[in-house]
Amino acid sequence: MSDATFRVMLRMQIKPGMEADFERMWQEVGDSVTGHPANRGQWLARSTAEGEDGIYYIVSDWVDEPQFRAFETSDTHLQHRTKLHPFRSGGSMATMRIVASLEGAAA
Template sequence: MSADVFRVMLRMEIHAGKREEFERTWLAIGDSVTSHPANLGQWLSRDAEDPGVYYIVSDWESEARFREFETSERHLRHREKLHPYRSAGAMTVMHVVSHLPGTGAARTHEEWEAVR
Protein backbone atom coordinates (compact mmCIF):
# COMPACT_ATOMS: atom_id res chain seq x y z
CA MET A 1 0.00 0.00 0.00
CA SER A 2 1.34 3.37 -1.00
CA ALA A 3 1.83 6.06 1.63
CA ASP A 4 -0.11 8.38 -0.72
CA VAL A 5 -3.37 6.56 0.05
CA PHE A 6 -6.29 8.68 1.22
CA ARG A 7 -8.46 6.90 3.80
CA VAL A 8 -12.05 7.71 4.70
CA MET A 9 -13.67 6.34 7.85
CA LEU A 10 -17.39 6.67 8.44
CA ARG A 11 -18.91 6.00 11.86
CA MET A 12 -22.57 5.09 11.53
CA GLU A 13 -25.12 4.45 14.24
CA ILE A 14 -27.80 2.13 12.89
CA HIS A 15 -31.40 2.00 14.09
CA ALA A 16 -32.14 -0.99 16.34
CA GLY A 17 -33.90 -3.73 14.42
CA LYS A 18 -32.38 -2.60 11.11
CA ARG A 19 -28.81 -3.87 11.53
CA GLU A 20 -29.08 -7.08 9.49
CA GLU A 21 -30.91 -5.26 6.70
CA PHE A 22 -28.27 -2.52 6.76
CA GLU A 23 -25.47 -5.10 6.41
CA ARG A 24 -27.23 -6.80 3.48
CA THR A 25 -27.90 -3.48 1.77
CA TRP A 26 -24.33 -2.25 2.28
CA LEU A 27 -22.99 -5.44 0.70
CA ALA A 28 -25.48 -5.34 -2.17
CA ILE A 29 -24.68 -1.75 -3.18
CA GLY A 30 -20.97 -1.72 -2.30
CA ASP A 31 -19.87 -2.00 -5.90
CA SER A 32 -21.11 1.54 -6.50
CA VAL A 33 -18.06 2.56 -4.44
CA THR A 34 -15.57 -0.22 -5.18
CA SER A 35 -16.14 -0.07 -8.95
CA HIS A 36 -14.91 3.54 -9.02
CA PRO A 37 -11.47 3.45 -10.68
CA ALA A 38 -9.80 5.34 -7.81
CA ASN A 39 -11.19 3.13 -5.01
CA LEU A 40 -8.67 0.71 -3.51
CA GLY A 41 -11.08 -1.20 -1.29
CA GLN A 42 -13.74 -0.85 1.34
CA TRP A 43 -14.45 -2.55 4.70
CA LEU A 44 -17.52 -2.75 6.92
CA SER A 45 -16.90 -3.38 10.62
CA ARG A 46 -19.26 -3.60 13.58
CA ASP A 47 -18.16 -2.16 16.92
CA ALA A 48 -17.27 -4.98 19.34
CA GLU A 49 -18.79 -3.16 22.32
CA ASP A 50 -21.78 -1.42 20.72
CA PRO A 51 -23.37 -3.58 18.00
CA GLY A 52 -25.41 -0.60 16.77
CA VAL A 53 -22.25 1.21 15.65
CA TYR A 54 -20.56 0.42 12.35
CA TYR A 55 -17.40 1.72 10.72
CA ILE A 56 -16.95 1.90 6.98
CA VAL A 57 -13.37 2.39 5.85
CA SER A 58 -12.44 3.00 2.23
CA ASP A 59 -9.09 3.70 0.65
CA TRP A 60 -8.58 5.94 -2.37
CA GLU A 61 -5.72 6.71 -4.75
CA SER A 62 -5.77 10.34 -3.64
CA GLU A 63 -7.85 12.92 -1.84
CA ALA A 64 -8.70 14.62 -5.12
CA ARG A 65 -10.09 11.39 -6.59
CA PHE A 66 -12.12 10.72 -3.44
CA ARG A 67 -13.55 14.27 -3.50
CA GLU A 68 -14.47 13.71 -7.15
CA PHE A 69 -16.45 10.62 -6.10
CA GLU A 70 -17.89 12.33 -3.00
CA THR A 71 -19.57 15.03 -5.10
CA SER A 72 -20.84 12.65 -7.79
CA GLU A 73 -24.39 11.58 -8.55
CA ARG A 74 -23.20 8.00 -8.03
CA HIS A 75 -22.27 8.77 -4.41
CA LEU A 76 -25.55 10.57 -3.78
CA ARG A 77 -27.54 7.51 -4.92
CA HIS A 78 -25.37 5.26 -2.71
CA ARG A 79 -25.95 7.46 0.36
CA GLU A 80 -29.69 7.60 -0.27
CA LYS A 81 -29.91 3.80 -0.07
CA LEU A 82 -28.10 3.67 3.29
CA HIS A 83 -29.68 6.75 4.87
CA PRO A 84 -32.89 5.03 6.14
CA TYR A 85 -30.81 2.79 8.42
CA ARG A 86 -28.72 5.53 9.99
CA SER A 87 -29.60 7.43 13.16
CA ALA A 88 -26.31 9.35 13.41
CA GLY A 89 -22.84 9.38 11.93
CA ALA A 90 -19.54 11.11 11.38
CA MET A 91 -16.78 11.09 8.79
CA THR A 92 -13.03 11.19 9.39
CA VAL A 93 -10.54 11.59 6.53
CA MET A 94 -6.82 10.93 6.68
CA HIS A 95 -3.66 10.45 4.66
CA VAL A 96 -1.95 7.10 5.23
CA VAL A 97 1.59 7.83 6.38
CA SER A 98 2.98 4.30 6.26
CA HIS A 99 1.88 0.67 6.21
CA LEU A 100 3.42 -2.45 7.72
CA PRO A 101 1.69 -5.52 6.25
CA GLY A 102 1.17 -8.49 8.56
CA THR A 103 1.93 -12.07 7.68
CA GLY A 104 -1.76 -12.86 7.20
CA ALA A 105 -2.24 -10.04 4.69
CA ALA A 106 -1.76 -12.38 1.74
CA ARG A 107 -5.11 -14.10 2.41
CA THR A 108 -7.86 -13.72 -0.15
CA HIS A 109 -11.30 -12.50 0.87
CA GLU A 110 -12.61 -16.08 0.57
CA GLU A 111 -9.85 -17.38 2.87
CA TRP A 112 -10.60 -14.63 5.38
CA GLU A 113 -14.33 -15.49 5.34
CA ALA A 114 -13.51 -19.18 5.89
CA VAL A 115 -11.50 -18.31 9.01
CA ARG A 116 -14.25 -16.04 10.27
Protein backbone atom coordinates (compact mmCIF):
# COMPACT_ATOMS: atom_id res chain seq x y z
CA MET A 1 0.00 0.00 0.00
CA SER A 2 1.30 3.40 -0.92
CA ASP A 3 1.99 5.83 1.89
CA ALA A 4 -0.08 8.34 -0.07
CA THR A 5 -3.25 6.30 0.50
CA PHE A 6 -6.23 8.30 1.75
CA ARG A 7 -8.37 6.19 4.11
CA VAL A 8 -11.99 6.73 5.04
CA MET A 9 -13.51 4.97 8.04
CA LEU A 10 -17.23 5.02 8.65
CA ARG A 11 -18.78 3.93 11.94
CA MET A 12 -22.37 2.89 11.40
CA GLN A 13 -25.05 1.98 13.94
CA ILE A 14 -27.49 -0.42 12.29
CA LYS A 15 -31.09 -0.70 13.47
CA PRO A 16 -31.70 -3.79 15.62
CA GLY A 17 -32.71 -6.84 13.60
CA MET A 18 -31.54 -5.35 10.30
CA GLU A 19 -27.90 -6.44 10.47
CA ALA A 20 -28.13 -9.37 8.02
CA ASP A 21 -30.08 -7.28 5.50
CA PHE A 22 -27.56 -4.46 5.84
CA GLU A 23 -24.65 -6.85 5.20
CA ARG A 24 -26.40 -8.21 2.09
CA MET A 25 -27.15 -4.73 0.74
CA TRP A 26 -23.57 -3.58 1.42
CA GLN A 27 -22.33 -6.48 -0.71
CA GLU A 28 -24.86 -5.70 -3.46
CA VAL A 29 -23.99 -2.00 -3.80
CA GLY A 30 -20.27 -2.19 -3.00
CA ASP A 31 -19.17 -2.10 -6.61
CA SER A 32 -20.39 1.49 -6.84
CA VAL A 33 -17.44 2.30 -4.55
CA THR A 34 -14.86 -0.29 -5.61
CA GLY A 35 -15.61 0.33 -9.28
CA HIS A 36 -14.37 3.92 -9.00
CA PRO A 37 -10.93 4.21 -10.62
CA ALA A 38 -9.45 5.91 -7.53
CA ASN A 39 -10.68 3.28 -5.04
CA ARG A 40 -8.08 0.81 -3.74
CA GLY A 41 -10.49 -1.41 -1.82
CA GLN A 42 -13.22 -1.49 0.78
CA TRP A 43 -13.82 -3.60 3.89
CA LEU A 44 -16.82 -4.20 6.17
CA ALA A 45 -16.25 -5.20 9.79
CA ARG A 46 -18.74 -5.84 12.58
CA SER A 47 -17.70 -4.77 16.07
CA THR A 48 -17.24 -7.47 18.67
CA ALA A 49 -16.81 -5.01 21.54
CA GLU A 50 -19.15 -5.29 24.49
CA GLY A 51 -21.96 -2.76 24.23
CA GLU A 52 -21.48 -2.23 20.48
CA ASP A 53 -24.30 -4.39 19.16
CA GLY A 54 -25.13 -3.40 15.60
CA ILE A 55 -21.96 -1.34 15.14
CA TYR A 56 -20.12 -1.73 11.83
CA TYR A 57 -16.98 -0.15 10.46
CA ILE A 58 -16.52 0.43 6.75
CA VAL A 59 -12.99 1.21 5.64
CA SER A 60 -12.16 2.30 2.12
CA ASP A 61 -8.81 3.28 0.66
CA TRP A 62 -8.37 5.89 -2.06
CA VAL A 63 -5.56 7.07 -4.29
CA ASP A 64 -5.85 10.56 -2.77
CA GLU A 65 -8.25 12.89 -0.98
CA PRO A 66 -9.31 15.02 -3.98
CA GLN A 67 -10.50 11.95 -5.89
CA PHE A 68 -12.36 10.66 -2.83
CA ARG A 69 -14.02 14.06 -2.35
CA ALA A 70 -15.09 14.06 -6.02
CA PHE A 71 -16.65 10.62 -5.50
CA GLU A 72 -18.25 11.72 -2.22
CA THR A 73 -20.24 14.44 -4.01
CA SER A 74 -21.12 12.35 -7.06
CA ASP A 75 -24.54 11.01 -8.06
CA THR A 76 -23.09 7.49 -7.81
CA HIS A 77 -22.28 8.00 -4.14
CA LEU A 78 -25.67 9.55 -3.44
CA GLN A 79 -27.40 6.49 -4.92
CA HIS A 80 -25.13 4.20 -2.87
CA ARG A 81 -25.93 6.07 0.36
CA THR A 82 -29.65 6.06 -0.40
CA LYS A 83 -29.66 2.25 -0.52
CA LEU A 84 -27.82 1.89 2.81
CA HIS A 85 -29.55 4.71 4.71
CA PRO A 86 -32.71 2.78 5.71
CA PHE A 87 -30.58 0.43 7.83
CA ARG A 88 -28.77 3.17 9.79
CA SER A 89 -29.74 4.75 13.06
CA GLY A 90 -26.52 6.77 13.38
CA GLY A 91 -22.91 7.00 12.35
CA SER A 92 -19.78 9.02 11.88
CA MET A 93 -16.88 9.38 9.44
CA ALA A 94 -13.14 9.75 9.99
CA THR A 95 -10.60 10.45 7.27
CA MET A 96 -6.86 9.94 7.38
CA ARG A 97 -3.72 9.68 5.30
CA ILE A 98 -1.59 6.56 5.71
CA VAL A 99 1.88 7.68 6.80
CA ALA A 100 3.50 4.25 7.23
CA SER A 101 2.66 0.57 7.10
CA LEU A 102 4.27 -2.64 8.29
CA GLU A 103 3.46 -6.00 6.76
CA GLY A 104 2.78 -8.77 9.25
CA ALA A 105 4.34 -12.23 9.24
CA ALA A 106 1.09 -13.83 8.06
CA ALA A 107 0.94 -11.62 4.98
